[in-house]
Structures are given as C-alpha cells and as structure tokens.
Amino acid sequence: MEQKKKVVYVVGAGLSAGLNFPTIRNLLPRLWGRLENVGIDTEIANVIRFHHPNFNANICDTYPTIEQLLSEMKVNAELFQSTRPATGNFSSEQLDDCRGNLLQEMAIWFHDLKKTALKSKPAWLHDLVNAIKEEEATIISFNWDLILDQLLFGAALDKGSYGLDRRKKGPHLIKPHGSLNWYRSSAASPIKNDKKFSLGGTGEAEVFGFRPLRGVRSKKGRRYMPLIVPPVYTKQFDEPLFQKLWQETVRQLSIATEVRFLGFSLAEADFHARFVLRCGFYNQEHGALKKDGQRETATGRAKVIVVDLSCETLKRIESTVGWGCEFYRMNIADWIQENGIKTHDAER
Structure with missing residues (x-):
C-alpha cells in the first residue's frame, strides 16, 4: 500500500x-527607535554597555544580537548575588524590569508588523x-x-x-x-470567555489563546506579557x-x-x-x-x-x-x- x-x-x-520582520542580527538596531520613543533606551543601553563597553546606539556594528543580549542579562541575573557584596547602582529587580520591558516592546512591535504584512500580503x-x-x-x-x-x-x-x-x-x-497570542491565566483572566480559549492546564497554570488575535496592549491601557x-x-x-x-x-x-x-x-x-x-x-x-x-x-x-x-x-x-x-x-x-x-x- x-x-x-x-x-x-x-x-x-x-x-x-x-x-519585513527583523532577523536576530538586525533586531536591536531596528527596535532602538521604539525604545527611545517609550523612554527605556537609556537603561537598556547601560546594560548593553556593561557587557559591551564600545556600544554606540548610532553604530550598527556595535550592537549585540538580541539572543546575545538576553543571554547576557540572564547570566547577570543568575550570578547577581554571587558576584558582589552589595547591590551597587543597579539592582536585580531593575535588571528584571529592563528585560521585561525589552521583551514587551518587542511583542508590541511584532503586532504592528503583523498588521502591515497582512495589508500587503x-x-x-x-x-x-x-x-x-x-x-x-x-x-x-x-x-x-x-x-x-x-x-x-x-x-x-x-x-x-x-x-x-x-x-x-x-x-x-x-x-x-x-x-504572541498565548497568555497565562493571570493575564487572561480579565478577557471575556468568548474572546479566549484554553490551550491546556488548570488553575493558575492554565494557558489561553486569544481569539480574535489581539495586541499586547488593550484599549484601556492594560499590558499583557505573552507566553x-x-x-x-x-x-x-x-x-x-x-x-x-x-x-x-x-x-x-x-x-x-x-x-x-x-x-x-x-x-x-x-x-x-x-x-x-x-x-x-x-x-x-x-x-x-x-x-x-x-x-x-x-x-x-x-x-x-x-x-x-x-x-x-x-x-x-x-x-x-x-x-x-x-x-x-x-x-x-x-x-x-x-x-x-x-x-x-x-x-x-
């Protein structure tokens, strides 16, 4: 048979x-203008410059890849307490916020790119x-x-x-x-049942998909961090x-x-x-x-x-x-x- x-x-x-979505190589340079617009470019530049002292936001060749930067931030967070006797000028909480803000802005940008791509399919x-x-x-x-x-x-x-x-x-x-349309239960709870569906799990571990597809910012200003x-x-x-x-x-x-x-x-x-x-x-x-x-x-x-x-x-x-x-x-x-x-x- x-x-x-x-x-x-x-x-x-x-x-x-x-x-027209970014690649790993050019994502950060293309995203940088958006980071400036929302006012988080300075803190992210400080993190990058710690790992890459020659970083200059105006010179593309000095940018790390997004994979490299997030990996460096992850290692920084994991070793934060082990490498210093005191917090210093940058706390682990600030580092977590910086990482979260970067991922959030990436998610918002990708939603905007989706709209553009679907208009000119x-x-x-x-x-x-x-x-x-x-x-x-x-x-x-x-x-x-x-x-x-x-x-x-x-x-x-x-x-x-x-x-x-x-x-x-x-x-x-x-x-x-x-x-970008999958969310943990805590983020999906404000959404009406007819606009989401369960992907699996129970209680706080349940994961939902949004339907219709929606951005990570609501009309009321809420922000949702996708899974x-x-x-x-x-x-x-x-x-x-x-x-x-x-x-x-x-x-x-x-x-x-x-x-x-x-x-x-x-x-x-x-x-x-x-x-x-x-x-x-x-x-x-x-x-x-x-x-x-x-x-x-x-x-x-x-x-x-x-x-x-x-x-x-x-x-x-x-x-x-x-x-x-x-x-x-x-x-x-x-x-x-x-x-x-x-x-x-x-x-x-």
Whole structure:
C-alpha cells in the first residue's frame, strides 16, 4: 500500500524576514527607535554597555544580537548575588524590569508588523498558505508572530489549530517557542470567555489563546506579557504546554514523508531544536517510541528540502537529518514562484 503523503514545514526567521520582520542580527538596531520613543533606551543601553563597553546606539556594528543580549542579562541575573557584596547602582529587580520591558516592546512591535504584512500580503505567501491548507500539512514554526495563525485559521483558531487536539484534521501550526497570542491565566483572566480559549492546564497554570488575535496592549491601557520563550542560548521549557508541543513536534516529524525547511537556519547554539529535530529523523529510520518501550514501524527516510541563502544552513541541517537534502539557494518567495509548491488555486 502506498504511504499517504505527510508534509511538514519547518519555518524560522527567514520566513518572517520576507515580510519585513527583523532577523536576530538586525533586531536591536531596528527596535532602538521604539525604545527611545517609550523612554527605556537609556537603561537598556547601560546594560548593553556593561557587557559591551564600545556600544554606540548610532553604530550598527556595535550592537549585540538580541539572543546575545538576553543571554547576557540572564547570566547577570543568575550570578547577581554571587558576584558582589552589595547591590551597587543597579539592582536585580531593575535588571528584571529592563528585560521585561525589552521583551514587551518587542511583542508590541511584532503586532504592528503583523498588521502591515497582512495589508500587503505578497503572492508567494498566498500560494504558501493555499498549499499548506490543501496538503493538510503541519507547520513547525519557531517564530512568535501571528501571520500564519491569521491566514490559516482566522476566526476558527482553537487549540486544535496548534496541534493540541489530535482529533482535529490539519493543517496544524506547532509553535515550540510560544506565540504572541498565548497568555497565562493571570493575564487572561480579565478577557471575556468568548474572546479566549484554553490551550491546556488548570488553575493558575492554565494557558489561553486569544481569539480574535489581539495586541499586547488593550484599549484601556492594560499590558499583557505573552507566553514566549526568549531567544537565549540556554532556553527553558518548564511549562507543561511546551512539553506537549515538543512531543507533538517529534511525533509529526517521525511520520513525515516530506520535510521542507523554509528560512530556518538551525543556529549552532540552538541545541533544543537540533535535539528535537534529530529525534524525529531518527524515528523515521527506527520507528517512534511507544509507551511500552517498543517502537512503531519505521516510516522510512523523508524527502528533505532546504530553502535558504546560506550553504552553511544546508550543512547544519544535513548533519542533523542524517542524509542528503535537496537544496535551493534562494529566498522563499523565489522558490515558491519558480521551483516550489503548486496549488489548485494557482493552476486556475
């Protein structure tokens, strides 16, 4: 019997960059004007300058990446009490506030970018969304933004959309690093029940998604901190929700017949993603683990496609996959239009 086609997309910052979202490299310089507008640039500059004495907000080359900065702030907080006999000019509470303010402004900015991107939706994005729907594909997105959430599900968005209810047919959008419309119970409690849905958990540990999608600032001035995993070198996934998402990521990869990496660089420091991806590709050859310790029948090696501008990305992905991949050294828009997916809508 011919195996049913199961397509999985793995997408990263390269997809969002095609919609004018920032990359890890240029995020801080592009965000800086917004930090100045809300008056938190000075305190963040002081933190950066502590770690990078030559930092100058007017010189792009002196900025650390957002991943580097947040990692440095995390280490600073963890070692705060161990490295000084007194608080000094900067307290650990101020450092936590600084980090929180930075993440909050990033979240607000990403919501604004989403609105702009959806107003001028490019043809390649339309074709990609149509293909995902037709294939009932699974998307593993390491981005927080809400572009695919809106275009794939709209008002029908629910926990099944995020791969948290296996009874719901695809497409599914799995977001192992969180999402800008996911909130802990404490933040979601003021929101009316018809404007949110539960993603899992109980009591204070319950997590909700907002529907319709909404920004992190309400019309009444309330601010909501979404449930996202900050881009740091040593990420933490303590929430039960993230454990479910990682398990579902492995499950979907384990049975995939074709995996398409679109704008996902698999950075050397992203050990969590590398491990989870490796689990999925290992299971393709050896079978997924069952609860009794036995393994399912192996589905065999998937066809793997990598679309990226860097040959180094191909090397990293192939070393994790374990076998050769088709490589298209181009941006996502060109691949979709020239060599990639075809949809019935496009054929008409």
